[in-house]
Amino acid sequence: MKTTYREALRVAHREALAKDPRVFLMGEDVGRYGGAYAVSRGLYDEFGPERVRDTPLSESAFVGAGIGAALGGLRPIVEVMTVNFSLLAADQLVNTAAALLHMSGGQFNVPLVVRMATGAGRQLAAQHSHSLEHWYAHVPGLRVVAPATLEDARGMLWTALQDPDPVLMFENALLYNLEGELADDAGPVDLDRARVRRAGTDVSLLCWGGNLYKTLDAAARLEREGVSAEVVDLRSLRPLDEATFLASVRKTRRAVVVDEAWRTGSLAGEVMARIIEGAFWDLDAPPARVCSVEVPIPYAQAQEQAALPQPEGIVAAALKVVRGG
């Protein structure tokens, strides 16, 4: 059936709310308004204000309340409108959700799902364009996933809700309108494995989330240059599925990591480090990174686009890795 990323997410929410009475959704404008990105449109009427719960603008309080509700036996889905606002709840996520199980000697696990939009590209300027999923991927105790496809938008939520630990789900805001075909029987998917989205032999392009499509575009352009690129969608940012991406790199012997975050301290750096640690002797060239320019993301379209990874940049980095120079 033809659908969108947004609709696939909505179906996943509807399924979760219908199947498990402990599940509820809360966040800013998830109810009557229908969600800032319209993911939950219609669910308020269908499930009522107790299960699709509008919150005040108080990220720390409602994320913390999600932690408490999870401890109390519910299965909360907390929508933080965007990763930018999650910084107001970072204390709750890092100091409590992530630490509680270990700190309590294994007594209190937090089965919480936190969803948020991430990424730039819509001319929203410096305070609404962050890609900070790697900050959370740094923290033991959290699981961090990034659905990039319709299948993952449809299937990751239910699996995340079965997880006994906190799961952070990053949805690139440019993907909500993504259209495509989804199998009628599409359902839950694993959160563990990276996926090869395009097979190739000359270079591995590693990416996740919104960059998957720029990277696939780059791979198509590389093909026209006579370079066969393999595209790996990491899907899980913590833990990283090292086995899958290292197998790809060992096969192609070359790697380019694409990351919308700034280069310094980025997850791309971590992925590259793992490649060097795990596949150094299999490499034919130093791996490369394509990240955002280290500047607060500007409003003006040309400047914003110049700041972000683009297919041209990915192609250039891949050609350099493949051909040297």
Place this chain on the structure above:
Amino acid sequence: MTPEVAHACFTQLTRIRRFEEACAQCYAEGRIRGFLHLSIGEEAIAVGAMRALTPADAVVATYREHGHALARGLSMRSVMAEMFGKKAGCARGRGGSMHLFDAATRFYGGNAIVAGHLPLAVGLALADHRLARDVVTACFFGEGAVAEGEFHEALNLAALWRLPVLFLCENNRYAMGTALERSEAETDLTKKAASYRVPAQQVDGMNVEAVADAVAEAAGHARAGRGPWFLELLTYRFRAHSMFDAELYRSKEEVKAWTARCPVATFRERAKAAGALTDDDVAKVEAAVRAEVADAIAFADAAEVEPVAELTWAVTRREVAP
């Protein structure tokens, strides 16, 4: 006051006092490390509040929570073992003084980010409300937390959703060394709670019976589905903020004036005057508590530390090791 109540309260007050005095001693000897925040002077709050709660209620506390844990029913052995960093501790020695936890008594810490645990308490109450459980969540915090955004966000959320949370503010007048009047333009904390339509009152936090009565009333209100309640419990920390504190911020006269209102001694005298406690009872309680503390220290001393091989156990429930 009945002899039973007098005995129970005096026993708990004495347990906390003697336990913490012993902790200070063990700290001086290097057997307890890290931060150690004593509640000496503030024991009436933990003891009074726990008397008003049921075993099914939830408790969320701060890093100055030894008294709350003991009054809630954690064994002194498990708390002392935690202070000693031993696996037999109530958090396997991973939390120490600031992070006591116990699932069996619904004791959710031991939280050491000021005000960070207030939202968690609201969430626990949300779950109880949604699952139609007849329980309340008691959330303790110091007056310093009132300056944090979480205080305001959490009170608003609990009031908006009419959740059964008891916000129990232990006002010991100093956030570390900063006096309330040096950090708040409005020092009447009940006004802040009332502005969120949360019923609020001040209580003598040096008086066990006053605390127990006020918390019982608040809990009754919350259990009846009428939402949260805020109590400002006026108290005083007799010791340093932690173990390193030159106490430059308060006068000896002030400390002396408050020490004269010691919640343990004043309770003992009130109970004796009411004929509910005898000198013989006092001596027996003191002896029993002395023995319990000595036993807890011996237990903690002898207990094993968690093996390093278990360092990464339970980082997540899903995977034992990363």
